[in-house]
Amino acid sequence: MAIKTSLFGGGDQHLIGMDISSSSVKLLELTRKGERYHVETYAVEPLPPNAVSDKQIAEPKLVAEAIGRAVNRAGTRTRQVAVAVSGAAVISKIIEMPASLSDDEMEEQIRAEADQYIPYPIDEVNIDFEIVGKNGKNSEMVDVLLAACRKEQVDQRGAALELAGLKPKIVDIETYALENASLFLEHQMPDGGKGRTVAIVDIGANTTSVLILHDRHTIYTRDQAFGGRQLTEEIMRHYGMSFDEAMRAKHDGSLPEDYASDVLPNFVADVAMQIDRSLQFFFSAVTQYTHIDQLILAGGCARIAGIDTEIQERLRIPTVIARPFAQMSVGARARPANLAKDEASLLIACGLAFRAFDEPKK
Numbered sequence: 383m384a385i386k387t388s389l390f391g392g393g394d395q396h397l398i399g400m401d402i403s404s405s406s407v408k409l410l411e412l413t414r415k416g417e418r419y420h421v422e423t424y425a426v427e428p429l430p431p432n433a434v435s436d437k438q439i440a441e442p443k444l445v446a447e448a449i450g451r452a453v454n455r456a457g458t459r460t461r462q463v464a465v466a467v468s469g470a471a472v473i474s475k476i477i478e479m480p481a482s483l484s485d486d487e488m489e490e491q492i493r494a495e496a497d498q499y500i501p502y503p504i505d506e507v508n509i510d511f512e513i514v515g516k517n518g519k520n521s522e523m524v525d526v527l528l529a530a531c532r533k534e535q536v537d538q539r540g541a542a543l544e545l546a547g548l549k550p551k552i553v554d555i556e557t558y559a560l561e562n563a564s565l566f567l568e569h570q571m572p573d574g575g576k577g578r579t580v581a582i583v584d585i586g587a588n589t590t591s592v593l594i595l596h597d598r599h600t601i602y603t604r605d606q607a608f609g610g611r612q613l614t615e616e617i618m619r620h621y622g623m624s625f626d627e628a629m630r631a632k633h634d635g636s637l638p639e640d641y642a643s644d645v646l647p648n649f650v651a652d653v654a655m656q657i658d659r660s661l662q663f664f665f666s667a668v669t670q671y672t673h674i675d676q677l678i679l680a681g682g683c684a685r686i687a688g689i690d691t692e693i694q695e696r697l698r699i700p701t702v703i704a705r706p707f708a709q710m711s712v713g714a715r716a717r718p719a720n721l722a723k724d725e726a727s728l729l730i731a732c733g734l735a736f737r738a739f740d741e742p743k744k
């Protein structure tokens with residue numbers, strides 16, 4: 383699959399956003415009427431442990447089966463999909479190119495100079511680029527966003543989707559998907575995010591992604607290898623449970639009483655410490671910023687009761703749980719009661735589903 387045209391492609395079309403993450407496959411389909419968004423269908427299907435490991439699809443068949451179940455459960459007939467790649471296999475950076483070049487010439491030059499930008503052999507990567515604006519220093523140059531991903535990662539996702547009877551249409555980068563999803567969180571930002579510094583923290587099973595926006599534009603991103611898996615492992619150790627037992631008990635709240643006093647608080651304290659660490663990295667990397675106006679928690683771990691209050695108290699930053707669907711209408715097919723429970727985990731899926739509407743940029 384060529385990443386060019388697909389990475390930045392889009393337009394009004396029927397499209398499923400599919401977040402293939404480490405603990406589950408999350409499907410979301412949005413439609414738009416005027417300015418209003420509507421949730422058509424959604425589904426979350428758990429994945430067996432290690433089917434997706436370290437951002438790689440280790441078990442394509444198991445992943446394809448989970449995708450197939452998600453499609454059935456959602457009841458969608460749409461077959462075109464937007465997926466995301468992430469992690470060490472993805473490189474995105476702004477480079478400078480002469481403004482006079484045509485698209486084809488630019489591609490030729492980027493390929494010729496690729497070893498300056500990309501630490502992998504050129505025939506092992508898919509490349510895409512987009513002119514983002516004039517270069518501030520030299521009027522004869524333009525700033526170009528270069529995105530590259532190891533073919534392996536793109537192909538793995540494509541293969542799992544095709545095995546499930548779907549068509550990979552757009553390959554996005556997770557950070558961009560999170561950035562696009564932040565549009566649906568503006569109602570939770572002071573002044574709708576205008577002039578404000580807002581941190582979105584997605585705490586998944588294995589990865590915590592921090593995205594910091596100023597005036598609604600991304601100014602910093604960071605991924606940490608930390609997530610709900612640490613809590614699952616602590617439950618397994620503390621109560622002598624298997625992974626499956628620990629997951630079940632963790633989700634249905636059936637753990638012994640000392641869980642709330644002896645196990646959970648340590649994890650929440652770790653979450654606060656990890657977020658604080660990322661923010662400190664941000665403040666030292668981008669020194670004109672010294673505070674965060676709003677923290678928005680997302681990912682499955684945001685479902686832990688009271689985690690927002692606890693983080694707010696520890697970090698002294700106003701904190702809320704992400705509610706991307708608060709201003710959308712929800713169709714009956716999307717099972718509104720279930721959707722409400724999964725809401726905070728669906729940010730990446732939201733950003734991917736949103737690709738159905740963006741204007742082709744070239």
Ligand SMILES: Nc1ncnc2c1ncn2[C@@H]1O[C@H](COP(=O)(O)OP(=O)(O)OP(=O)(O)O)[C@@H](O)[C@H]1O
Binds near residue numbers: 405586588
């Ligand atoms: N009600 C809940 N209480 C506590 N933890 C929960 C709850 N629901 C989900 N989780 C945890 O959230 C994590 C899954 O979150 P999410 O679906 O965002 O992860 P993911 O996207 O698959 O992971 P990653 O992005 O790291 O690949 C798991 O560790 C799960 O146990």
Ligand SMILES: [Mg+2]
Binds near residue numbers: 681
């Ligand atoms: Mg995730």
